[in-house]
Amino acid sequence: xxxxxxxxxxxxxxxxxxxxxxxxxxxxxxxxxxxxxxxxxxxxxxxxxxxxxxxxxxxxxxxxxxxxxxxxxxxxxxxxxxxxxxxxxxxxxxxxxxxxxxxxxxxxxxxxxxxxxxxxxxxxxxxxxxxxxxxxxxxxxxxxxxxxxxxxxxxxxxxxxxxxxxxxxxxxxxxxxxxxxxxxxxxxxxxxxxxxxxxxxxxxxxxxxxxxxxxxxxxxxxxxxxxxxxxxxxxxxxxxxxxxxxxxxxxxxxxxxxxxxxxxxxxxxxxxxxxxxxxxxxxxxxxxxxxxxxxxxxxxxxxxxxxxxxxxxxxxxxxxxxxxxxxxxxxxxxxxxxxxxxxxxxxxxxxxxxxxxxxxxxxxxxxxxxxxxxxxxxxxxxxxxxxxxxxxxxxxxxxxxxxxxxxxxxxxxxxxxxxxxxxxxxxxxxxxxxxxxxxxxxxxxxxxxxxxxxxxxxxxxxxxxxxxxxxxxxxxxxxxxxxxxxxxxxxxxxxxxxxxxxxxxxxxxxxxxxxxxxxxxxxxxxxxxxxxxxxxxxxxxxxxxxxxxxxxxxxxxxxxxxxxxxxxxxxxxxxxxxxxxxxxxxxxxxxxxxxxxxxxxxxxxxxxxx
Amino acid sequence: xxxxxxxxxxxxxxxxxxxxxxxxxxxxxxxxxxxxxxxxxxxxxxxxxxxxxxxxxxxxxxxxxxxxxxxxxxxxxxxxxxxxxxxxxxxxxxxxxxxxxxxxxxxxxxxxxx
Numbered sequence: 001x002x003x004x005x006x007x008x009x010x011x012x013x014x015x016x017x018x019x020x021x022x023x024x025x026x027x028x029x030x031x032x033x034x035x036x037x038x039x040x041x042x043x044x045x046x047x048x049x050x051x052x053x054x055x056x057x058x059x060x061x062x063x064x065x066x067x068x069x070x071x072x073x074x075x076x077x078x079x080x081x082x083x084x085x086x087x088x089x090x091x092x093x094x095x096x097x098x099x100x101x102x103x104x105x106x107x108x109x110x111x112x113x114x115x116x117x118x119x120x121x122x123x124x125x126x127x128x129x130x131x132x133x134x135x136x137x138x139x140x141x142x143x144x145x146x147x148x149x150x151x152x153x154x155x156x157x158x159x160x161x162x163x164x165x166x167x168x169x170x171x172x173x174x175x176x177x178x179x180x181x182x183x184x185x186x187x188x189x190x191x192x193x194x195x196x197x198x199x200x201x202x203x204x205x206x207x208x209x210x211x212x213x214x215x216x217x218x219x220x221x222x223x224x225x226x227x228x229x230x231x232x233x234x235x236x237x238x239x240x241x242x243x244x245x246x247x248x249x250x251x252x253x254x255x256x257x258x259x260x261x262x263x264x265x266x267x268x269x270x271x272x273x274x275x276x277x278x279x280x281x282x283x284x285x286x287x288x289x290x291x292x293x294x295x296x297x298x299x300x301x302x303x304x305x306x307x308x309x310x311x312x313x314x315x316x317x318x319x320x321x322x323x324x325x326x327x328x329x330x331x332x333x334x335x336x337x338x339x340x341x342x343x344x345x346x347x348x349x350x351x352x353x354x355x356x357x358x359x360x361x362x363x364x365x366x367x368x369x370x371x372x373x374x375x376x377x378x379x380x381x382x383x384x385x386x387x388x389x390x391x392x393x394x395x396x397x398x399x400x401x402x403x404x405x406x407x408x409x410x411x412x413x414x415x416x417x418x419x420x421x422x423x424x425x426x427x428x429x430x431x432x433x434x435x436x437x438x439x440x441x442x443x444x445x446x447x448x449x450x451x452x453x454x455x456x457x458x459x460x461x462x463x464x465x466x467x468x469x470x471x472x473x474x475x476x477x478x479x480x481x482x483x484x485x486x487x488x489x490x491x492x493x494x495x496x497x498x499x500x501x502x503x504x505x506x507x508x509x510x511x512x513x514x515x516x517x518x519x520x521x522x523x524x525x526x527x528x529x530x531x532x533x534x535x536x537x538x539x540x541x542x543x544x545x546x547x548x549x550x551x552x553x554x555x556x557x558x559x560x561x562x563x564x565x566x567x568x569x570x571x572x573x574x575x576x577x578x579x580x581x582x583x584x585x586x587x588x589x590x591x592x593x594x595x596x597x598x599x600x601x602x603x604x605x606x607x608x609x610x
Numbered sequence: 611x612x613x614x615x616x617x618x619x620x621x622x623x624x625x626x627x628x629x630x631x632x633x634x635x636x637x638x639x640x641x642x643x644x645x646x647x648x649x650x651x652x653x654x655x656x657x658x659x660x661x662x663x664x665x666x667x668x669x670x671x672x673x674x675x676x677x678x679x680x681x682x683x684x685x686x687x688x689x690x691x692x693x694x695x696x697x698x699x700x701x702x703x704x705x706x707x708x709x710x711x712x713x714x715x716x717x718x719x720x721x722x723x724x
Contacts, residue, residue, distance in 0.1 A: 103644075103718070104643055104644060104645060140639075165643060165709075166643065167643075168642060168643045168644075168645060169639055169642055169643050172642065469717070470686065471684070471686050471687065471693070472686060487686070487687055487688075487691070490693055490694070490720055491720070491722075493713075493714075493719060493720055494713070494717045494718050494719045494720075495719045
């Protein structure tokens with residue numbers, strides 16, 4: 001009796017298929033799973049491997065030491081890691097604006113004047129028009145009294161900027177109505193004695209003057225060059241109900257541009273260049289033209305150059321290889337829109353900028369995996385051998401799904417990479433490894449929603465959403481309504497929630513459910529669906545996707561609640577039957593590679609192995 | 611009847627003593643900032659009665675202030691389960707509770723009360 005374990009170290013999880021083997025026959029098989037520790041293909045993985053094995057050993061009812069052999073996947077030549085950033089031209093304009101959307105600004109209309117602290121109104125000039133700045137020390141009753149008294153005495157107060165949320169309260173008590181913008185977080189950064197314009201629109205409407213570059217130019221008497229410089233400010237204010245723009249003195253307006261840069265792709269015979277400014281579509285067109293890529297670099301001193309060098313350095317450190325031996329084997333680019341902080345803002349305002357998200361995959365030496373196997377073997381005292389290539393092992397595992405047969409195309413959508421492998425009638429396999437998978441989707445969701453929180457973006461990706469419409473009912477994103485006997489916790493009221501199996505999670509954003517859902521679906525289409533089609537084209541001999549009949553999905557991302565249907569929808573257009581695998585009839589799309597590693601050992605025995 | 615309708619379209623604040631006038635006013639300011647009408651009543655009235663009033667009141671929200679405790683009642687909730695029930699020491703908190711009471715009607719997420 002022997003116990004053989006197939007272990008698949010993935011980007012997100014480490015999976016085990018532990019088999020009880022007697023005379024070359026598999027008597028029993030159990031699975032184990034654990035989160036991958038460290039970056040895939042590095043010595044940090046040891047802990048995850050041990051945990052995954054322990055998980056399986058417990059189910060089998062044996063001791064850890066009884067395992068006779070561990071077979072790990074040959075994750076080389078691509079160790080399948082990625083680094084993703086949004087690359088865009090960075091425009092930094094030093095100007096001052098407040099363009100936020102406080103929930104309840106006060107008053108209505110446009111006010112233009114010089115900024116002055118409310119406590120300095122004593123020294124004001126009756127001929128001058130003023131915008132008063134009210135800090136948090138002055139409560140709204142005092143502020144109202146001061147403004148009313150000054151207006152009665154003939155001073156021209158045209159608008160107000162408040163730190164606290166008191167806009168409506170002040171407006172309701174003023175004799176002369178003025179536009180008031182409140183909830184200005186960094187009120188002390190408002191420059192005093194400067195020309196300023198305040199605009200508040202009616203409820204349900206957006207500002208008109210300050211979101212128009214020529215409107216700002218009219219207010220501040222700007223020339224054509226200056227008008228061009230304030231375009232990002234006007235853009236940042238579009239769609240707001242209230243805004244403030246303050247003209248800074250000449251010389252304070254600075255502009256610095258960091259170009260997005262060019263991507264240089266090298267294959268066996270020549271190099272190709274794609275400009276990041278041309279967008280993801282153009283970059284991917286050049287990638288297709290280049291075919292089998294040997295390396296990718298970015299132009300020096302640019303955003304993309306810096307990002308790709310960072311990938312190379314990180315991978316050199318992790319894999320302990322020489323920096324100049326690290327080659328980027330594949331790259332995936334997607335168009336996205338990200339919130340960029342507008343420099344000089346006073347209320348942490350952002351403008352939406354076009355950007356390109358990049359996932360890069362690095363090629364390393366086969367030796368790396370052998371080193372890792374030796375390290376794991378030393379750590380746990382059990383012999384380890386490297387099994388077949390990851391894609392080929394996934395096919396062997398996927399073929400245990402009821403209703404499948406050769407030829408079969410298997411898509412393994414993991415966290416870091418999308419792997420595809422075709423097995424023909426004779427059992428010959430043809431694998432491809434592509435950059436970009438689940439983690440890139442998470443990155444896009446996080447970037448487009450401006451979350452800065454990977455775990456929350458991951459939850460948005462994985463689970464459906466709902467809106468808490470009252471204290472007793474929620475509306476799911478598909479429109480169905482669910483009522484509850486007991487009242488819902490008040491913290492969820494009117495919020496958008498993620499329907500996690502272990503409990504609800506509130507998304508603290510002003511974006512509504514429909515927008516979040518749209519961003520989530522588009523991210524999956526831009527990365528996962530696009531990569532599936534790219535993989536099919538790459539693996540096809542004729543370059544025609546229609547040549548495939550059956551496609552089976554394996555890997556963690558296949559568990560996604562909507563991806564299966566999205567893939568079926570897309571591939572049915574090409575006449576392809578697709579669906580999630582059910583490895584060993586019990587595991588669903590998980591454990592395919594680990595099962596393949598175990599079964600290929602048995603196959604080896606049959607073919608005259610040990 | 612017309613008078614009743616007019617009365618029912620505002621948030622009623624019931625304050626049991628003039629001692630808590632500041633709290634009642636701060637709560638009212640919070641409601642006002644959110645743009646919802648309100649009225650402060652000084653009456654020695656119990657929580658249960660304030661809960662009953664929120665059922666007769668078209669807007670469905672009433673507030674009871676007694677012994678420094680600000681309690682917000684909503685007609686969908688049970689009598690002994692006010693939506694917010696805080697012993698308030700700072701007027702800013704009372705203002706936030708007022709804002710949240712108005713937000714029930716506006717169906718906007720509540721502001722966290724720290």
